[in-house]
Amino acid sequence: MHKVWLIVHREYLERIRSKTFLLFTLLMPALMAGSILIPAKLADLKSGPPRRIVVVATNADLAAAVKQELLAPPPAASSAGPPEKIAPKDNFVVQISTTPTAELHDALGQQVSAGTIDGFLWLNEDELANHKATYSARDVTDFQTNAAVRWALRTALVKQSLAQKGMTGPQVETLLTPVVLRTVHITKGHEGASGITVFVTGFIMVMLLYMNVLIYGMSVMRSIIEEKTSRILEVLLSSVTAKELLAGKILGVGAVGLTQILIWLVIGALFSTPGMVAAQAYLSNVHIVVSAIAWFGVFFLLGYFLYSTVYAALGAMVNSDHEAQQMQWLVFLPVLLSVLLANPVMQHPDSPMAVWLSLVPFFAPILMFIRVVEEQPPAWQLALCLTLMLATIYGLLALSSRIYRVGILMYGKRPTLPELRRWLKYAG
Amino acid sequence: MANAVELRSIHKTFDHFTAVDHLSLNIRAGSVYGLLGPNGAGKTSSIRMMIGIIMPDDGEVWLFGERFHREQLQRVGYLPEERGLYKRMKVLDHLIFLGRLHGLPEHEARKRSLAWCERLLLNEWTHKKVEELSKGMQQKVQFIAALLHDPDLVIMDEPFAGLDPGNAVMLKDVLLELKKAGKTILFSTHRMDQVERLCDAICLIDHGRSILEGDLKKVKASWGKNHVQMQYEGDPQLDGNDLVESFNNYGNYVEIRLKPGADAQQLLHRAADRARITRFELLEPSLEEIFIDVVGKNA
Numbered sequence: 043m044h045k046v047w048l049i050v051h052r053e054y055l056e057r058i059r060s061k062t063f064l065l066f067t068l069l070m071p072a073l074m075a076g077s078i079l080i081p082a083k084l085a086d087l088k089s090g091p092p093r094r095i096v097v098v099a100t101n102a103d104l105a106a107a108v109k110q111e112l113l114a115p116p117p118a119a120s121s122a123g124p125p126e127k128i129a130p131k132d133n134f135v136v137q138i139s140t141t142p143t144a145e146l147h148d149a150l151g152q153q154v155s156a157g158t159i160d161g162f163l164w165l166n167e168d169e170l171a172n173h174k175a176t177y178s179a180r181d182v183t184d185f186q187t188n189a190a191v192r193w194a195l196r197t198a199l200v201k202q203s204l205a206q207k208g209m210t211g212p213q214v215e216t217l218l219t220p221v222v223l224r225t226v227h228i229t230k231g232h233e234g235a236s237g238i239t240v241f242v243t244g245f246i247m248v249m250l251l252y253m254n255v256l257i258y259g260m261s262v263m264r265s266i267i268e269e270k271t272s273r274i275l276e277v278l279l280s281s282v283t284a285k286e287l288l289a290g291k292i293l294g295v296g297a298v299g300l301t302q303i304l305i306w307l308v309i310g311a312l313f314s315t316p317g318m319v320a321a322q323a324y325l326s327n328v329h330i331v332v333s334a335i336a337w338f339g340v341f342f343l344l345g346y347f348l349y350s351t352v353y354a355a356l357g358a359m360v361n362s363d364h365e366a367q368q369m370q371w372l373v374f375l376p377v378l379l380s381v382l383l384a385n386p387v388m389q390h391p392d393s394p395m396a397v398w399l400s401l402v403p404f405f406a407p408i409l410m411f412i413r414v415v416e417e418q419p420p421a422w423q424l425a426l427c428l429t430l431m432l433a434t435i436y437g438l439l440a441l442s443s444r445i446y447r448v449g450i451l452m453y454g455k456r457p458t459l460p461e462l463r464r465w466l467k468y469a470g
Numbered sequence: 471m472a473n474a475v476e477l478r479s480i481h482k483t484f485d486h487f488t489a490v491d492h493l494s495l496n497i498r499a500g501s502v503y504g505l506l507g508p509n510g511a512g513k514t515s516s517i518r519m520m521i522g523i524i525m526p527d528d529g530e531v532w533l534f535g536e537r538f539h540r541e542q543l544q545r546v547g548y549l550p551e552e553r554g555l556y557k558r559m560k561v562l563d564h565l566i567f568l569g570r571l572h573g574l575p576e577h578e579a580r581k582r583s584l585a586w587c588e589r590l591l592l593n594e595w596t597h598k599k600v601e602e603l604s605k606g607m608q609q610k611v612q613f614i615a616a617l618l619h620d621p622d623l624v625i626m627d628e629p630f631a632g633l634d635p636g637n638a639v640m641l642k643d644v645l646l647e648l649k650k651a652g653k654t655i656l657f658s659t660h661r662m663d664q665v666e667r668l669c670d671a672i673c674l675i676d677h678g679r680s681i682l683e684g685d686l687k688k689v690k691a692s693w694g695k696n697h698v699q700m701q702y703e704g705d706p707q708l709d710g711n712d713l714v715e716s717f718n719n720y721g722n723y724v725e726i727r728l729k730p731g732a733d734a735q736q737l738l739h740r741a742a743d744r745a746r747i748t749r750f751e752l753l754e755p756s757l758e759e760i761f762i763d764v765v766g767k768n769a
Contacts, residue, residue, distance in 0.1 A: 045571060052567050056559065273554030277615065279523045280548035281571040283540070451523070464485055 045282045049290025050297065053265070057298045067302050071309045074246070093187050094135045094158070096150055099165035102140045107202060108163065109136040111194035133190070142166070154180050163191055170199075244388060244415040247338050248408055250303070252381055254342055255407060258299040259349035259373065262292055263366060266357030266450070275450045284447035288439075292350050299346060300339070307335070337414045344431045345407025349373060351435065355442040358449030359457055376404040384412055391416040401427050403434040441466070472535045474499040474623050474654035480519055480529035482512075482678075489515040491678035492529065497656055497671070499534075499622075502649055504669035504686075505658040506757075508765055512678035513658040514551060517627055521546055533623065544573040547621035551628040551658075553612050555600045561587070561611055562596040565618060572619035579618065586614040590640070606634045613641060617648075624648060626657040630664060642668070662758040672757075674764060681764050690754050697753040698726040698734055704745030713737045723749070 057063055095112070099105040112134045139146060142164065150162045161179025169175055177191050197218065204214045269275050278287060352373050360366045383405065387396040391413045400409040401423065410427050413419045448465040449457070457465060475497040482490040490512045497503045505513050518524045520531055521543060531538040534545065555564055562583055569579030587593045590610045595603060600611065609632075616624065624645075630638050645655055645668065659665060665672060665686075672689060674682040682689055700706070701723045708717050708724065713732040718725045728734060738750055755763075 048567065048570050056556070060558075269556075272557055273550075273552040274556060276523065276550035276552055277548070277554070277568070277612070278571070280521055280546065280550070281543055281568075283522075451518075 046286045046290045046293070049282065049287060050294040053291055053294025054297050057261075057295070058301065063298070063302070067305050071306055092133050092135050093160045094137075095191070096137045096139055096153075096159055096162040097165070098139045098142050098146065098150070098162055100140060100142055100167060101165070102138070104165060104198060104202060105138045105140065107198035108165075108194050109138055111197045112136050112190065151178065154178060161187070161191075163195070165195075244334075244412055247334065247415065248381070248384055248412060250306075251338065251342055251345065251408060251411060252377060254299055254303065255345040255349050256374070256377055258295055258346055259353040260370075262295050262350040263353035263357035264363065265291060265295070266354055266446070267360065267363060267366060270357075270361065270450060279450075284450065285443050288354055288443050288446050292347065292354065295350065296343065296346050299342065303339070303342065334415045337411060340428075341407045341411040344428070344435070347435045348403060348407070348431060348438065349377070351438040351442040355438075355445040355449075358442075358446040359462070377408075380405040380408040384408055387412050388416060392419075397423065401430060403427075403431045406431055472499055473497060473532070474501075474534060475503075475520060475656065476530075476532040477516070477520070478530040478532065480516070480526040480531060482515055482519060482524065482526050488678050490519065490526070493675065493678065493680050494529075495673045495680060495683055497654060499654050500649070500652050501654060501670040502645070502668050503654070503656045504665040504672040505656060505675065506660065506662070506665060506672055506761065507658075507675040508660060511675045513675065514627055515678075516675070517548075517625055517656075517658060521548055521625065544619065545622045547572075547616040547619065547624045549612060549616040549624075549626040549629055551631065555608060555611060555615075557601040558599055560597055560599055561592065561603070564600060565611065565614055568615045569618040572621075574619050582618050582620075583614065586618065590614065606637055609633060609637050610640075613644065617644070621653070623654045623656070626655070628659055629657050630659060630661060662756070662761055666757050674761065676765050682760070686757075689760070690757070693755050693760050695734075695752040695754060696728045696730070696732075697755055697759075698728065698737065699749070699751045699753055700724050700726060700741065700747060701749035702741065702745045702747050706741040706745040706747075708741075711737075711740070713740070 097105045097108050099108075113136060137159075147164070150159070153159045154161060157180070160181070161177060164176040164178065166175070175195055177188065179187070182188070200218065201214050204217065205211075209217070269278075275287075282290075356366060356369055356373065360369065380399075383399055387399065387409050390396055396409070396413060397419070399405050400413050400419075402409075406427050410419070410424070414424070444466050445462065473496045475495075477493055477495050479492045479494050480490055481492050482488075493512070493516055505516065507513050515524065519526045520533070520538075522531075522538060522540060533542045536542065559567070562580070565583035565587075566576060566579045569583060570576060574582070584593070584596065587596050590613075592607060592610055592614075595607060600608060603611070616626070629641060633641065642664075645657075648655060669686050671685050672683070673680055706724075708714050708726065713729055713736060715727045715729045715732075717727065726737070728737065734752055738747065741747055741750075
């Protein structure tokens with residue numbers, strides 16, 4: 043045990059001290075924060091200068107109604123409906139023209155080119171009859187404005203049509219008020235975070251889990267290849283067994299991964315408050331569920347052990363990074379598959395498909411983790427999942443350490459499958 | 471004195487290839503032992519089995535008078551043929567790490583590392599990364615790593631291969647010093663000149679089998695004095711002589727290898743009949759000749 047500890051110690055210190063570790067540890071939260079904050083900031087910037095729009099229609103009432111809808115805060119602004127996000131208040135300066143002549147069209151076109159207005163909405167009676175209208179603008183890819191204009195026009199048309207059918211203004215307003223659907227996450231009978239919170243927490247954690255399992259699994263493989271190419275293995279083998287070496291390496295690298303995650307958690311906790319305030323409008327109040335963090339640790343460790351043993355065997359079989367890359371898909375495939383399956387599982391975490399898939403040890407680190415965050419799966423499923431994972435890890439470890447024992451002393455050609463079978467025999 | 475190493479009929483096959491074929495040998499404690507053989511003869515596999523890197527399919531390994539167990543490895547220093555270091559580690563950290571793996575406490579490992587570095591003129595490099603060292607300096611670090619824990623048995627696989635001349639002399643001096651201190655040294659090589667100068671005993675292996683084993687002097691003596699160096703004037707007519715296996719004419723003198731069982735005196739008589747012999751000397755064969763002879767016969 044003492045020797046395993048020495049190897050863990052070396053692996054850990056050498057990695058923690060490296061510049062790569064420092065860089066990655068600091069860059070990752072910056073990247074994460076950036077990917078949340080920058081779009082939020084960008085959206086803020088966009089909503090800054092108001093859009094100057096001219097509404098052209100022969101029907102002055104309709105034009106006025108569209109203007110009103112564009113200027114008015116959309117109904118029930120507190121709801122989570124689409125208009126809230128699309129059209130922030132006071133974002134339009136609207137002029138009305140009731141003389142749709144060809145000259146005006148050209149003149150407006152020139153104004154748009156010159157930048158004195160941002161666009162104009164041309165309401166032709168014939169087109170309207172077919173539920174069509176034309177919005178001309180310099181920037182037609184500004185989907186927010188497009189959507190706001192479409193929303194305003196539609197609302198105006200609906201209101202007009204309802205008024206024509208004899209409804210009063212307040213009646214129309216009541217009718218058009220959207221339904222507010224509040225999503226509440228229930229775990230063990232307690233009401234918890236809102237749906238969006240669960241989704242975002244789950245999503246970020248799954249990405250982190252996926253990246254960390256792969257990154258640290260790969261770094262186990264890399265360091266085995268490095269030891270092979272630097273020819274230090276045989277020196278080490280004169281005092282430790284291959285098993286001790288493998289165990290020390292996997293534990294040491296895993297400890298580095300845990301350290302990194304802990305640092306990220308601390309950084310996250312320190313910076314989340316201002317960050318969340320800035321991002322609040324877009325994410326509502328994200329707060330990380332404590333039990334989710336604990337499960338994250340469990341599934342990171344189990345997932346890491348599972349994949350790193352496979353990576354270790356791979357590393358022992360090949361002679362260079364280049365050769366390893368050709369075989370990496372073997373490990374990459376199940377991870378990729380579980381990320382692809384993450385979405386359906388997230389939507390129906392208790393469907394039979396989700397339950398069975400999440401019990402498969404190679405998928406469990408991601409899929410079972412999603413289910414744990416989304417809904418509390420029955421205890422027996424969790425117990426079965428963990429047991430299956432531990433058993434798989436144990437089996438793989440036995441297999442890998444045999445391949446490792448023979449492979450690390452073999453230089454030269456990559457083994458074929460029958461050769462691999464014989465390796466397992468020698469090591470026995 | 472007891473044997474430091476005893477191999478009792480160890481056997482190892484890889485697939486259908488027999489690497490070591492029921493090999494037995496004894497290495498006396500305190501001696502310098504040479505394991506000889508052509509490339510692929512099974513030297514490295516035998517050494518690996520001696521220290522438990524691979525397990526023999528059959529047979530037993532005994533170290534220091536006990537059946538092999540891993541705790542004994544703390545008394546063994548090993549310098550493999552394929553040797554390397556962690557490139558990005560600092561020299562001193564690296565030596566301490568390897569010393570601790572061999573059971574030294576940290577402070578002791580540090581003290582000894584510094585002493586060795588001082589002795590081998592590496593003291594200015596202890597805080598440099600291994601990759602910043604020249605190849606010759608890295609070789610020195612590797613020797614230190616093998617000797618740091620003051621092992622009773624030092625095993626070196628082709629230690630002189632790839633050494634620069636300065637380091638080769640240094641290694642030889644260190645080995646002689648270890649011998650004086652009563653350590654047992656085993657090294658494998660295919661360079662006979664080093665063996666003749668350093669070894670007390672040898673084992674010559676080929677195709678995984680021991681062909682010749684024992685005390686170097688006895689081995690040479692048992693091979694018999696079947697070489698003759700002769701100086702002459704005239705023509706002794708060695709061509710077609712039924713006593714001569716082969717000969718090599720160097721101009722001033724000729725080196726003759728006799729046929730097995732041939733009598734040197736008879737050759738002298740015959741040669742003296744035809745030419746004027748000025749010098750006639752019987753020689754011990756060089757180890758190289760024995761080596762080529764034995765391996766040639768086995769091939």
